Amino acid sequence: MRALISVSDKTGIVEFAKALRALDVDIISTGGTAKVLEAEGVEVIGISDITGFPECLDGRVKTLDPHIHAGLLARRDNKEHMAQIEKLGVTPIDLVVVNLYPFKATILKEGVQLDEAIENIDIGGPTMLRSAAKNYQDVSVIVDPADYEVVLDELKTGKKVKKETNFYLSSKVFEHTSSYDTLIATYMRKQRGATELPEVMTMTFExxxxxxxxxxxxxxxxxxxxxxxxxxxxxxxxxxxxxxxxxxxxxxxxxxxxxxxxxxxxxxxxxxxxxxxxxxxxxxxxxxxxxxxxxxxxxxxxxxxxxxxxxxxxxxxxxxxxxxxxxxxxxxxxxxxxxxxxxxxxxxxxLENIEVKQPDTAYDLKKVSGGLLVQTIDNVLYEGALEVVTDRKPTPEEMEDLKFTWKIVKYAKSNGIAIGKNKQSLGVGPGQVNRIWACNQAIDHCKEALGDGILKGASLASDAFFPFSDCVEAAAAAGITAIIQPGGSMKDQESIDACNKYGIAMVFTGMRHFKH
Structure with missing residues (x-):
């Protein structure tokens, strides 16, 4: 039995290799892994002894060789396969232990440069993993040190790894290489400053x-x-x-x-x-x-x-x-x-750095049946200057309350209304199927929690435009004196006229904040 070991994460690898040798498993190894094993007294066959070709290009080419991949991909139950590799002088490889160049750790380092990141893109490792994982019926493949023990236990008790275990290890490999490639693709998109949504969406999470x-x-x-x-x-x-x-x-x-x-x-x-x-x-x-x-x-x-x-x-x-x-x-x-x-x-x-916002490149994701809705995050409050559309302008205090309350309604489920005064929310009406219900709910909450008089001089924010003047009428009856909303309704003038009638200041943001 032969094992090929080449790992960046060397956790437990010496102990695992020694246990394999105790089971008469021959070990092929490369580069730094071979040096570590030999220093610990583990007998190792060098990769060049198998391929007949020296490692070259600063280690970029080591295992990309038919002597390796034929040994991994040959089906043991296929007589033609076995006859071919015997004729070619290829010995089967039964166990692959590989984890990849530390690309993630590299790109997370402060100030890492593109050239360094590129050098930490593994080529031979994923290729070996995929070859071994494809031939899981005959080859065991380990990408996670946590799986050393289960493989050793099965080799000790049954002299081979169970097929169902190999299938589990194989599926784990493809999860791992998929995540690895996604990290690279995501990094490259950021490096070229891509802002468009990709044609194929791949993401990785831990x-x-x-x-x-x-x-x-x-x-x-x-x-x-x-x-x-x-x-x-x-x-x-x-x-x-x-x-x-x-x-x-x-x-x-x-x-x-x-x-x-x-x-x-x-x-x-x-x-x-x-x-x-x-x-x-x-x-x-x-x-x-x-x-x-x-x-x-x-x-x-x-x-x-x-x-x-x-x-x-x-x-x-x-x-x-x-x-x-x-x-x-x-x-x-x-x-x-x-x-x-x-x-x-x-x-x-x-939570340290609690003030740090998500980057503008972040995505908001919503799963739907059979698909995924993807959008950039809502990372702005309003575009350009706020527009006063009524005869009366808000006082400086009202303008501060409008800005304060606009932030709140941005995070209330639509249809949403928020009311505030003196840097304090007074009532929120979230998630209603029409805007007047949300408005009435917010007003009623204010009265229930704080009493009827609290709304005098308060400010109201709406996450989207008023389709009618009914919300202005309700606000005026409650004593609210300033309103902020996106504008953009065909009946904006109806709401503006109602505000002018009651002496309410109204500000348009030009931007809505639906939250579903």
Missing amino acids: KVQDMRYGENPHQQAAFYKEVGNTKGMLTDAVQLHGKELSFNNINDTHGALELCKEYTEPTVVACKHANPCGVGSGTDVYEAYMRAYSSDPKSIFGGIIVANREIDSKTALEINKIFIEIVVAPSYSAEALKLLREKKNIRLLQ
Whole structure:
């Protein structure tokens, strides 16, 4: 029996090779792997002794040779195959242990240059893996050190690897080489500055964890992360306390986190079922939290909190007064962490670089039956200058409230309405099938949580245009004095006229933010 070993990740390879030799397996090896094995007393056959051709071009050509690939691809149950390789002087190779040049580790290094990345594109490795994996009936192929043990156990007990194990190892190889090629393709697209969506969409993600279940207990789920720089992203968060996050936890936290990134001043965002239910900004995190909490004390219960400043003990004491599922912050004071950990069921996540947004090159993906919807991410608030379309211009304070509230409605499910004042959300009406329902819902939430008078002088944001003037009428009746919306309806003038009638200032953004 012959094994070919050539690995970049040398974890456990010496022990594995020694165990193979103890089973009288001959080992062929190349380059650095051969040196490591020989230094540990493992007898090795050099690759050139098999091919009759020296390694060349700085190691670029070593295993690309018929003596290797005929030995891998020959079907043992095919008499013609076996007769041909015997005539050619080729000995079958029964086991391949290969992992590839560290392309991922190379491109993740700070300041890596294109030439260095190119040199770390493996050619011979994937070719050997694919040859061995194609002939899985006769050849065992290992790409992951975690599989050394199972192969050794089967060789020791049955003197051969089971066919079903070989098939598992083969499928694992094609997953691995597919991911490897996708990393290269993605890197090359970025290097040439491609902005168009590709004709063929290939992506690769790495599993972070299996989930207990998905949206519902009968659904399987897992959490995957993109390969690359994930600073400031949820996959980079460190859990400091609490039980494992669920599928819904992660999805809801993502929505709160992305909204929080829109603010530079101290801000706390509370979300429930992926919709914002309380947002507050202030001079410090305590003031921000109190504004977020008091905007809707009922809905925040059992919700998720994201803060863009360190959680201090004063804020922690307030958080502990109610049940909160998750808190995300860039850091926690020692006393705050101690206080929050007193609550058994709270999850605490620390996310450094919490202000870092997704790059403009990121994609938003939605799976549909039989396909995938792909779009660039919604990474802007509005294009160009805001346009005042009413007789009355918003006051400086109203303009600040309009900008504050526009950020909130961007993250509310459509049809969405958000109302705010003095850097505090007052009510959100998300996910309604018509806009007036969303408007009435937001107004009713404000009145229920904070009382009738709170809406006087407040600002309202709509994620898309008003098809009729009914939302303006409702806003005016509630005491709202400023509105921000995209504009673009055939009946824009109807809404503008209604605003002028009631002395409401209206601003057009020229950009909508549907969220489905």
